[in-house]
Amino acid sequence: MEETPAIKLSGITKWYGSVQAVCSVNLDIRQGEFFSLLGPSGCGKTTTLRVIAGLESPTAGRVYLEGEDVTDVPPYRRNVNTVFQDYALFPHMTVEENIYFPLRMRKISRVEARPMIQEALALVNMSGFEKRYPHQLSGGQRQRIALARALVNRPKALLLDEPLGALDFKLRVAMQKVLKDIQRNVRITFVYVTHDQTEAITMSDRICVMKDGLIHQVGTSEEIYNSPSSIFVAGFIGDMNFMEGVVTERHGDEVVVDVNGFIIRSGRPMGNFVVGEKVMVCVRPEKICAQDVCNLEDMQRFDNRFQAVITRIVFRGNDYEITVGLGEASMRLIESASDFKGENEGDSLYVGFLKEDVLLYPLQAEEEKTHEQLD
Amino acid sequence: MNSSIENTCPGPKKSWNRALLQGLPIFMWMLLLILVPLAIMFVTSFFVKEGVQVVHRLTLRNYLEFFTNPIYLPIFFRTIFLALSVSLTALLLAYPLAFFISRKVTRFRSQLYMMVIVPLWISYLVRIVAWRTILGRVGVLNSLLLALGLIREPLPFLIYSPFAVYLTLIHIALPFVFISVFSSLEKIPSNLLDATSDLGANSFQTFRHVILPLSMPGVVSGFTLAFVIALGDYIIPQQLGGLNGLMFGNLIVSQFGYAFNWPLGAALGFIMFAVAVAILFFSQKLGSSEGFLE
Numbered sequence: 001m002e003e004t005p006a007i008k009l010s011g012i013t014k015w016y017g018s019v020q021a022v023c024s025v026n027l028d029i030r031q032g033e034f035f036s037l038l039g040p041s042g043c044g045k046t047t048t049l050r051v052i053a054g055l056e057s058p059t060a061g062r063v064y065l066e067g068e069d070v071t072d073v074p075p076y077r078r079n080v081n082t083v084f085q086d087y088a089l090f091p092h093m094t095v096e097e098n099i100y101f102p103l104r105m106r107k108i109s110r111v112e113a114r115p116m117i118q119e120a121l122a123l124v125n126m127s128g129f130e131k132r133y134p135h136q137l138s139g140g141q142r143q144r145i146a147l148a149r150a151l152v153n154r155p156k157a158l159l160l161d162e163p164l165g166a167l168d169f170k171l172r173v174a175m176q177k178v179l180k181d182i183q184r185n186v187r188i189t190f191v192y193v194t195h196d197q198t199e200a201i202t203m204s205d206r207i208c209v210m211k212d213g214l215i216h217q218v219g220t221s222e223e224i225y226n227s228p229s230s231i232f233v234a235g236f237i238g239d240m241n242f243m244e245g246v247v248t249e250r251h252g253d254e255v256v257v258d259v260n261g262f263i264i265r266s267g268r269p270m271g272n273f274v275v276g277e278k279v280m281v282c283v284r285p286e287k288i289c290a291q292d293v294c295n296l297e298d299m300q301r302f303d304n305r306f307q308a309v310i311t312r313i314v315f316r317g318n319d320y321e322i323t324v325g326l327g328e329a330s331m332r333l334i335e336s337a338s339d340f341k342g343e344n345e346g347d348s349l350y351v352g353f354l355k356e357d358v359l360l361y362p363l364q365a366e367e368e369k370t371h372e373q374l375d
Numbered sequence: 376m377n378s379s380i381e382n383t384c385p386g387p388k389k390s391w392n393r394a395l396l397q398g399l400p401i402f403m404w405m406l407l408l409i410l411v412p413l414a415i416m417f418v419t420s421f422f423v424k425e426g427v428q429v430v431h432r433l434t435l436r437n438y439l440e441f442f443t444n445p446i447y448l449p450i451f452f453r454t455i456f457l458a459l460s461v462s463l464t465a466l467l468l469a470y471p472l473a474f475f476i477s478r479k480v481t482r483f484r485s486q487l488y489m490m491v492i493v494p495l496w497i498s499y500l501v502r503i504v505a506w507r508t509i510l511g512r513v514g515v516l517n518s519l520l521l522a523l524g525l526i527r528e529p530l531p532f533l534i535y536s537p538f539a540v541y542l543t544l545i546h547i548a549l550p551f552v553f554i555s556v557f558s559s560l561e562k563i564p565s566n567l568l569d570a571t572s573d574l575g576a577n578s579f580q581t582f583r584h585v586i587l588p589l590s591m592p593g594v595v596s597g598f599t600l601a602f603v604i605a606l607g608d609y610i611i612p613q614q615l616g617g618l619n620g621l622m623f624g625n626l627i628v629s630q631f632g633y634a635f636n637w638p639l640g641a642a643l644g645f646i647m648f649a650v651a652v653a654i655l656f657f658s659q660k661l662g663s664s665e666g667f668l669e
Contacts, residue, residue: 055569075572088570092588101584105575149574 004067006031006157006189007052007080012061014047014213021047023213024061029157029191034183036192036200039210040236045193048210049159052191054078065156076105081150082159086166087142089134095121095145096130102153120148123182140171147182157189164199176203197237201225209233229270231361234282241288243281243329244363247273255360257281260327265303267355271362280361287357288333290322291350292341302352310347324349413648420641429638437642447626447643454606454623455650457537461544462601465552466594468545473557473593474586491553499547503614506543510534510615535617543615544605551604552597559593560586591661599658603651623647 005028014022022044029035037045050056052063054075062071070078081102089098099120103113121127124144134142143163150158163179164172180203183190194200200207201221209216209224209232217229228234235242245259255269257279264281273279291298299305308324308331320335322343333351343349421433441447476487494502509515510533517529532538563586571581609624616622627647630640 053573055572074577076575076577080573082570082573084566084570086564086566088564088566090567090570090585092585101571101576102574104584105580153575 003031005029005064006033006066007191008064008067009048009052010062010064012048012051012058012063014044014051014056015059020213022051022058025210025213025215027208027215027218029189030206032187032189033205034180034190034192034203036194036204036207037210038194038197038200038207038236040195042212043210044213045195045210046161047213049082049161049191049193052157053080053082053159055082079153079155080157080159081153081155082161083143083146083150083163085162087134087146089142089146089149091134093133094130095126095132095134095137098134098145099149099152102149106153116152120152123151123185124148124178139167140175143167143175144178147179151182151186151188154186155188157191160190160192162193162195164194164196172199179203201237209236211236227268228282228359231280231282234359234361239285239332241281241283241285241331243283243326243331245279245281247275247277247279250275254355255279257360260329262306262326262329264358265355266358266360267303268358269360271360273360273362278363280363282359282361283331283353283357285321285332286334288331288351288353290324290333290335291352292343292347299350299352301354303355304358305350305352307348307350310343310345310349313343313345322349324351416641417645419638420645422638424636424638427635437639438646440639441643441646447623450621450626451623451646453537457541457544457622458602458605461541461548461605462552462598464541465545465548465601466556466598469549469552469597470556470594473553473560477557477560478586488557492550494546495550500610502546503543503611506539506546506615507534510539510542534615535620537616537620539615539617540612540620540622543611544608547608547611548601548604551600555597555600556590556593559590563589595658595661599655602654606647606651 007027007029009025009027012022012025013020025044025048027048037048039045047056051058054063054070054073058071062069064070065078065080090101093101096117099117100110100113103116108116117130118127121129124147126141126144126148129137129141129145134145137145146163160179164175167175176199179190179192192200192203201224204221206218206220207224208218211232217224217233219227224233224237228237231242234240243259243264245257245264247255248258248263249256250273253267253269255266255273257264257266259281266281269279289299289302306326308326310322311325311330312323314321314323317337319337320340321332322335323330323332331351419429420437421435423430423432423434423436441451472491476484476491480487507514511517512529512534514534516533517526520526521529567585567589568581571585576584607624609622609628612620612622612625613628616625623643624647627640627643630636630643634640
């Protein structure tokens, strides 16, 4: 028998007036996992989180915490806590009083609470800040206090609503590590809302990608990165080359596509395609191998091989992003700084990639639009 | 090669003189319109009136008069008591209203806000006259109660009584208290209320531990405003107070207006000024929450 999920959403739908924020979402979040809700702004991820917290009641559907239906339980009686985007620390209370607040609501005396507060502060590495007021703390410190306050009650699940959104890059990376360490230590289920795909990929055990209130894919970082279920996911997670083409042949799992006269073989069609159908061809830039001299033996292993002209070279610090033209289409590839051979724009380059690294998606009007938005 | 980055920025400009120059207009304004008149009044309060002449000799006689003449102290304390009751009542009435409009109402909020504020557009004197017609012996209220058969004779305490002064002063002070409480409630970010709820507080606990403390600056400034308005008023007691509704402000006015005893009037005025300043001082300490909601 499978274990009871920490959080189960069943058919959650939320309307704000005539706007649908979330559309029949079903999710099982496992005990102790780091689960991310990922998507662009307005995709319904925050609404989903607020429904779990009880701050919004769903228009339809049920919410279960450890198997118990809590749909009609008010937020203050749900054993989950939230870290809000802008921390929501009480400005008139000291750090200590802020962390004492949830304990106080449970009628725990100040004396009893002291060691718990100390422990929570130690967990976020903020011991010694008890008497400070929130306005005397930096953004990162406030963030930690908000975390300590949400954890002090040992909730069944911790909900985090873009908690690092307001921090600068270096601090954000440092806090990602802190969060991950804390999650390993306390073994509480974390539900993490973010629009930052790198953050989601590096931190999560599993990710749920959402768009327009719908779930596009749920899976581990690797699953979502390597086998995106839709064009949207393919473009939203990581970097991706998109090229439109027409199916010319089909042999079992191998599909041959014509992209502006270039023949590309794909070993991973994401759908049942017929000859003549328009498709979107997707290849990750880092899967493309480049050589400036045609070394036949070395290129032999690639199912797709082309000679192309370099149209742009961008130095990015630890690597170079090289754009090559394929007829009217273009393709980006990555060459690490140590492999870079000093090519120039206008030089020709031999590029090759495996058919297993070529994904095909059906091309529909709506998804075409998505693709354009992403560019 | 120079490996370190040197700070060769020019230092901060010494702009002492400029700051002084910029502050000069406001200082002059304060000096001419507030400090000088106050100083004149303060000095006058130590002069004395002998016959019809004001003698320019410094003495404490006016202040002694205040403490020894049995007229002044009872009215003085009654005035303070009335001002306190007025501001407390106005606060108790305005707070729930402000809370309701700022936090519970979603539609027509600004219209409701305007409705509370609208009396401020009507002249103070007109509103006093209006209350006379409402509270008078043959006024609206008495006529209505008589017509309904609820009373046989007009209620005597409605007008020319401390009650009438109390009621009218509340009416005058209420919008001011409302505005200051409303704006402090409005400033409380709604995510704090999400947080209280999330951390286990029900609505009452949320109110007690977060909303009330964070609205204290508005409460204190509203209370102070109402207190100062009520303390110094003399038109309402004159129009609606009758003999028992006489307030300290009336005594001051009569010294200036009828008795022509400006030194005594100045002394009485200064005593009241001191009370108002003391109240302002304490309430500022109580309601200070600097840096909390920025």
